[in-house]
Amino acid sequence: MNKLLIVGTVAFDAIETPFGKTDKILGGAATYIGLSAAFFNVKSAIVSVVGDDFPQEYLDLFTERNIDISGIEVVKGGKTFFWSGRYHNDLNSRDTLDTQLNVLADFNPVVPADFKDADVVMLGNLHPIVQMGVLDQLTATPKLIVLDSMNFWMDCALAELLQVIKRVDVITVNDEEARQLTGEYSLVKAAAKIHAMGPKYVVIKKGEHGALLFHDKKIFFAPALPLEEVFDPTGAGDTFAGGFTGYIAQSENLSFKNMKNAIIYGSNLASFCVEEFGTARLQRLDKDEVHERLQQFKALTQFDIALEQE
Amino acid sequence: MNKLLIVGTVAFDAIETPFGKTDKILGGAATYIGLSAAFFNVKSAIVSVVGDDFPQEYLDLFTERNIDISGIEVVKGGKTFFWSGRYHNDLNSRDTLDTQLNVLADFNPVVPADFKDADVVMLGNLHPIVQMGVLDQLTATPKLIVLDSMNFWMDCALAELLQVIKRVDVITVNDEEARQLTGEYSLVKAAAKIHAMGPKYVVIKKGEHGALLFHDKKIFFAPALPLEEVFDPTGAGDTFAGGFTGYIAQSENLSFKNMKNAIIYGSNLASFCVEEFGTARLQRLDKDEVHERLQQFKALTQFDIALEQE
Numbered sequence: 186m187n188k189l190l191i192v193g194t195v196a197f198d199a200i201e202t203p204f205g206k207t208d209k210i211l212g213g214a215a216t217y218i219g220l221s222a223a224f225f226n227v228k229s230a231i232v233s234v235v236g237d238d239f240p241q242e243y244l245d246l247f248t249e250r251n252i253d254i255s256g257i258e259v260v261k262g263g264k265t266f267f268w269s270g271r272y273h274n275d276l277n278s279r280d281t282l283d284t285q286l287n288v289l290a291d292f293n294p295v296v297p298a299d300f301k302d303a304d305v306v307m308l309g310n311l312h313p314i315v316q317m318g319v320l321d322q323l324t325a326t327p328k329l330i331v332l333d334s335m336n337f338w339m340d341c342a343l344a345e346l347l348q349v350i351k352r353v354d355v356i357t358v359n360d361e362e363a364r365q366l367t368g369e370y371s372l373v374k375a376a377a378k379i380h381a382m383g384p385k386y387v388v389i390k391k392g393e394h395g396a397l398l399f400h401d402k403k404i405f406f407a408p409a410l411p412l413e414e415v416f417d418p419t420g421a422g423d424t425f426a427g428g429f430t431g432y433i434a435q436s437e438n439l440s441f442k443n444m445k446n447a448i449i450y451g452s453n454l455a456s457f458c459v460e461e462f463g464t465a466r467l468q469r470l471d472k473d474e475v476h477e478r479l480q481q482f483k484a485l486t487q488f489d490i491a492l493e494q495e
Numbered sequence: 496m497n498k499l500l501i502v503g504t505v506a507f508d509a510i511e512t513p514f515g516k517t518d519k520i521l522g523g524a525a526t527y528i529g530l531s532a533a534f535f536n537v538k539s540a541i542v543s544v545v546g547d548d549f550p551q552e553y554l555d556l557f558t559e560r561n562i563d564i565s566g567i568e569v570v571k572g573g574k575t576f577f578w579s580g581r582y583h584n585d586l587n588s589r590d591t592l593d594t595q596l597n598v599l600a601d602f603n604p605v606v607p608a609d610f611k612d613a614d615v616v617m618l619g620n621l622h623p624i625v626q627m628g629v630l631d632q633l634t635a636t637p638k639l640i641v642l643d644s645m646n647f648w649m650d651c652a653l654a655e656l657l658q659v660i661k662r663v664d665v666i667t668v669n670d671e672e673a674r675q676l677t678g679e680y681s682l683v684k685a686a687a688k689i690h691a692m693g694p695k696y697v698v699i700k701k702g703e704h705g706a707l708l709f710h711d712k713k714i715f716f717a718p719a720l721p722l723e724e725v726f727d728p729t730g731a732g733d734t735f736a737g738g739f740t741g742y743i744a745q746s747e748n749l750s751f752k753n754m755k756n757a758i759i760y761g762s763n764l765a766s767f768c769v770e771e772f773g774t775a776r777l778q779r780l781d782k783d784e785v786h787e788r789l790q791q792f793k794a795l796t797q798f799d800i801a802l803e804q805e
Contacts, residue, residue, distance in 0.1 A: 370584070
């Protein structure tokens, strides 16, 4: 079974949407990536840090899904990273109410020995120096390195971010971040500039408007599944990344055709994530539901046009 | 050859985008619809009104494309409808600088005798009473009636708009208009409410984010083609409607499968429209380019996932 190494936050979130609010619940980029990738036949590990306020039942959740947690450092007397946010009525924008870095402030990632030769590496959104620190510990070149980042690092650690971007195969950013990173409004032009920074594949996430995959002159697009109600968008991008990397790690196939499938699986899993608060929907999701939704994605996008009769 | 009846404005536009500005150029919903539908094997007619300031060469443009202009009333001493607008930097929003209704203020549409039994009727954006006036002149039930409208009529002629909506098979509105018409943020819920108002098919246009087709519980999505540069979005929605109705009129097939194809052709033609100011790109477009771009739409959206190996 192929190995997927995941780096990112494991955290507490408190979320407010127009539909309700939560207390501190399980959150963090690596959490969503891990739970999503667990739908594929891969052996995965999370590298992260939590405080000793982090419940054992959450760690068990990972273990039950065949996710190695030996790379999750538990800091004695430390407090777990906490984020709190409130979504606006359209759910497309949000205000951060509180961010407490806590144990994340001094995080030194340690890659478990068994994952230093991982086949696929997913660098979840974190300080680019931490992401780089993980790459430096690898003993073999992975088949694929995927990087997620965000505007915050473009604002305050751009030089370091550009360095790590140079070292990855795939980057996933949202449309606004792609524009900020390149100064180009057109996503086609932005993707071309990001290609030139290093990544052979550029994934631009547009939230409810889907995701674009760019490679050379090729472009593939996957829509988001139109839903009756988006309940909580938290973690959708990370769930997408988990589906993407999980599928690639399982299939061991880096053709563009297979990358397209990975984008579809990422969108598929993300469409479940947003149906309930936090990780709730992912936790009770089963493979049959994922397969069924794949048929919905096909119905939504596939057409068959014979050449026009003259 | 099947008949397509088009009702809508034929106008002068003056457009400002971040890339430049135009003097008075050819514009109007029926103009874009007609030029776009002309790529299909249909016999079409435009019902509209212009002043005698409207150049003969523009009328010739229609005639050359096999568009019957006997329903375009030329008002002696009258001035043609004029619209002027300035797009913002992102090209997603615009300010109207000037609107001069002129001859449109007293427009009484007259359907040419030969088109009273049209196979497909495209009611372009106009006062709903004018749209209704056209339907009342038909002597046979068309195979398909398609309605375009906009927020302006929802604000100032809602009762009349709802009456005409009740009588059509397909409605095309943009996402904001769908929300305004129904009070639902979710486009899935909005489409369901619009279905209940009459139309069996609901097309929601999302501009650069593509278009959705809703029918019963079925949904189909066509992306906009990602372009290096969108030069001028004016007329894109009408060009989409022209491609949609032109394809349906040519193929005489109202299956959902064929409706999907029509949505793709609408998106295809709209992707050309935005490449240059006004109707310039549509005017010099040829069928080979349309076919070639169809391949791009396929590459952009089609995938082939075998069921996951266990």
